[in-house]
Amino acid sequence: MNAERIVLIAVFCSLFNSTGVHAEDRSAGIDGVPREYRELIFRESAFAWVPIKVSSALLREESQWDALAVNVNRNAAGAIVSYDIGLGQINTKYLDYFSREYNEGRRIDLTDPRENVRTSLRHLAKMYRATGDWRSAVASYNCGLTRFRSGIPLPQVTKNLTHRVFG
Numbered sequence: 001m002n003a004e005r006i007v008l009i010a011v012f013c014s015l016f017n018s019t020g021v022h023a024e025d026r027s028a029g030i031d032g033v034p035r036e037y038r039e040l041i042f043r044e045s046a047f048a049w050v051p052i053k054v055s056s057a058l059l060r061e062e063s064q065w066d067a068l069a070v071n072v073n074r075n076a077a078g079a080i081v082s083y084d085i086g087l088g089q090i091n092t093k094y095l096d097y098f099s100r101e102y103n104e105g106r107r108i109d110l111t112d113p114r115e116n117v118r119t120s121l122r123h124l125a126k127m128y129r130a131t132g133d134w135r136s137a138v139a140s141y142n143c144g145l146t147r148f149r150s151g152i153p154l155p156q157v158t159k160n161l162t163h164r165v166f167g
Contacts, residue, residue, distance in 0.1 A: 062089040085110035088120025
């Protein structure tokens with residue numbers, strides 16, 4: 001991590017603490033987040049430059065805070081094609097890509113909340129840089145950037161997720 005980014009994160013953290021929130025609590029903006037994930041989500045949101053309200057709402061909706069959540073993805077014939085795993089419901093189909101892109105080539109343990117949240121929020125930030133707004137970033141996170149940009153109507157599950165995250 002470069003020195004400029006470290007300084008910016010330090011400033012972000014000091015501003016957060018100067019609002020009167022105790023450093024050990026850090027619950028402002030992440031109401032409803034289980035205590036064991038608050039520090040993790042705060043830190044990874046700051047690192048990835050993702051608003052805490054967006055990151056916490058997305059992770060809540062994806063997994064209901066179950067670090068071991070698994071969703072089975074099937075094709076039209078009913079055959080299993082992949083799984084979505086963990087707090088950010090990372091799709092196993094993209095695990096090799098995510099490992100290279102966000103974890104220096106080391107295999108990501110999708111059941112480890114730290115690795116899952118770090119990967120999820122870095123990918124969400126990448127979707128934001130590609131689309132320019134957080135609503136589109138969440139939609140792209142869910143259905144994929146290619147599908148999002150294709151002009152094909154978004155899947156209902158993507159529309160539902162985006163609505164639940166942003167209201």
